[in-house]
Amino acid sequence: MNTANIIGRLTKDPDLRRTDEGRAICTFTLAIDDIYSKEDRADFIRVTVFGNQGENCEKYLRKGAMAGVYGRIRSDSYTDSEGVKRYPVGVIAERVQFLTWPTDSLPAAAAVAAK
Secondary structure, X not given: OOOEEEEEEEOOOOEEEEOOOOOEEEEEEEEEEOOOOOOOOEEEEEEEEEXXXXXXXXXXXXXXXXXXXXXXXXXXXEXXXXXXXXXXXXXXXXXXXXXXXXXXXXXHHHHHHHO
16 A cells, blocks of 8 residues: 655745646645654655646645645656666656645635735
């Protein structure tokens, strides 16, 4: 079984791009505090979201927003510019839950209602 449930804060605004066929691919990174560490430490997990859900993430999430992600872990590999093989681990999201709304990411109608 390959499942992941994570909650964290976005380190920057989401990035949306499209495939040649027009399918949306949204990526963002979540900073997850390590509550068991004696030092201030965080893990940084890259999240990829597809389709309409990815479009909504790009539209409503902003840096600093807290989000919950349910999905599957995926590792990739690449060779960096120094010739070292790297194996980044990320999450392919099946579901993204918006847990906080920074005021600059609210749609206009919701921002007025929130005041």
